[in-house]
Amino acid sequence: MKETVVGFVGVGRMGANMARLLADLGYPIGAVYDPHESVAASLAIELNSTAAKTLAEVTSACEVIFTVVPDDDAMRTIFSEEDDSLLQGAAGKVFVNCATVSPRAHESAESAAAGVGASTLAACMASSISQARQGSLYLMVGGDEAVFQRIKPLLEDLSLSLRHVGGVGDAAKFKALVNMVMNINTAGLAEGLGLGSALGLDLNVLKEVFSQTGANSRVLETDGDDMIQREHDCFFSAAHAAKDSAIANDLATALGMRVPLSVATECQYQRMVDLGLGNLDKSGIAELTFPSRFGSPLV
Numbered sequence: 596m597k598e599t600v601v602g603f604v605g606v607g608r609m610g611a612n613m614a615r616l617l618a619d620l621g622y623p624i625g626a627v628y629d630p631h632e633s634v635a636a637s638l639a640i641e642l643n644s645t646a647a648k649t650l651a652e653v654t655s656a657c658e659v660i661f662t663v664v665p666d667d668d669a670m671r672t673i674f675s676e677e678d679d680s681l682l683q684g685a686a687g688k689v690f691v692n693c694a695t696v697s698p699r700a701h702e703s704a705e706s707a708a709a710g711v712g713a714s715t716l717a718a719c720m721a722s723s724i725s726q727a728r729q730g731s732l733y734l735m736v737g738g739d740e741a742v743f744q745r746i747k748p749l750l751e752d753l754s755l756s757l758r759h760v761g762g763v764g765d766a767a768k769f770k771a772l773v774n775m776v777m778n779i780n781t782a783g784l785a786e787g788l789g790l791g792s793a794l795g796l797d798l799n800v801l802k803e804v805f806s807q808t809g810a811n812s813r814v815l816e817t818d819g820d821d822m823i824q825r826e827h828d829c830f831f832s833a834a835h836a837a838k839d840s841a842i843a844n845d846l847a848t849a850l851g852m853r854v855p856l857s858v859a860t861e862c863q864y865q866r867m868v869d870l871g872l873g874n875l876d877k878s879g880i881a882e883l884t885f886p887s888r889f890g891s892p893l894v
Contacts, residue, residue, distance in 0.1 A: 599749060600625040602657030604650065604673055604681065606638050609693070609720065610663035612727035613753060618642045620730075620752055625656035651683040659689045659746060661718075666838060667700040674704045686712035689746060693718050695774065695835070697842050698764035705738070705763045714742045717763040718750060719770035723830045731755035735773075737766025768846065775843035775857050778836045780814040781877050782860045788822050789884030798823045822881035825888075833880065834873035837864035 601622050603614045606629045615638075618624050624644040629635040632646065639646035647653045650673055653660055660681060664670055670692070673681050681690065690708055692701060692715060705715040716738035726732050734750060734757035736743055743750075743759050750757055760766050787810065791801045802819045805811055821827060840861035847854045863880055872879055882888050 597621045598623075599746075600656065600658045601749070602626045602628075602647075602653040602660040603663070604628045604653055604660060605663035605665075605669075605694070606635055607663065608724045609727050610661065611638050612724055613661060613663070613693075613732075614638065614642060614644075616728055616730050616753065617749075618644075622749075622752075625658075626653045628653050649679045650681045651679055654681050654683060654685050654688055657688070659691060659749060661691045661693060664694045664696070665835075666694075667696045670694060670696050670700040670704055674707045676707060676710075682707060682711050682713070688713045689742060690715045691718045691746070691750075692716070692763070693720055695719065695770050695839050695842070696767065697845070698767040698771075701737070701763040701767045714739065715763060716742055716746070717766035718757075719766045721770065721773050725830075726755070727753075733757070735760050735766045735769045737761055737763040767842075771839065771843040771846060774836070774839035775854075775860075777814065778840050778860045778864065778877065779856050780812050781818060781836070782863050782880055784812065784814050784818060785822055785878075785881040785884040788819070788881060789886065793886045818876075818878040821876065821878040825882075827875040827879040827882075829874060829876045831877050832873060833864050833867040833875050833877055836877045836880075837861060837868055837873070840864060 599622060601617055602625050603610050606614060606627050614624055614627060624642045626645045626647040627635050627638050628647040628650060635646040662673060664673060685708060690713060692704055701717045708715045716736055719735045720732050722732040730753055732754040734754045736757055736759050760769050788798055791798055805815055840857055844854060844857055844861055863883060866883060867873055867879060
């Protein structure tokens with residue numbers, strides 16, 4: 596697969612680091628594209644690639660195109676049947692859509708691509724920036740099994756582990772539930788540490804106690820110290836947490852199910868967005884739960 600020419604649409608922190616890894620492994624990066632042209636231009640110089648001015652240029656230059664876009668609207672735009680689009684000249688190309696968007700958005704992209712003779716996979720990522728750079732992503736892949744097998748070596752170069760989970764919509768559903776539970780766990784940890792702070796407990800001792808009991812979680816490992824120390828450099832933003840919880844909650848609503856914990860979590864993250872804190876890491880939800888921080892410069 597190393598001779599496969601790869602392209603990237605959306606070269607923020609995740610997309611750029613995936614591109615850097617594949618370039619390091621010897622894959623030719625045919626083109627990169629981002630609405631922020633300076634970001635694409637800088638990465639293109641770094642990777643000896645081309646900063647495409649249009650989406651169609653990426654499709655023309657590459658065989659497999661990874662897309663890492665922020666939301667459903669962006670996904671609809673790049674697979675539009677009008678104006679500039681990845682669909683132009685796309686026959687025989689493979690699109691690997693990595694964004695956390697709704698199942699409907701993944702399915703619409705698949706249908707649009709199939710209409711011009713192209714293939715799509717959803718490769719939903721349950722990892723962060725450092726894993727993207729190291730090639731240790733966990734990928735939930737949906738789409739046609741034959742297409743998956745054809746580019747599996749490329750996906751394995753990006754990941755420590757991957758699993759084919761069904762159709763593209765199924766992959767999006769799995770990812771929505773992963774982020775739903777992760778966000779609930781993060782909000783719960785913030786409340787526990789915030790209440791511990793209000794009670795005057797030693798938070799480092801409290802964190803140790805959590806780690807040895809049923810209160811332990813992966814989020815405790817990744818976010819606990821950041822919550823205590825107020826270090827919220829962004830790996831996964833509060834704005835994305837709000838969006839992803841909303842995707843899961845919409846799925847539940849469509850089925851007539853109640854998910855009160857997830858709804859409350861979405862509200863907390865949306866409050867961060869409303870307060871102008873949406874660009875903080877999801878650990879920044881602790882700014883809403885520590886009483887001593889109310890009215891602080893962050894809030």
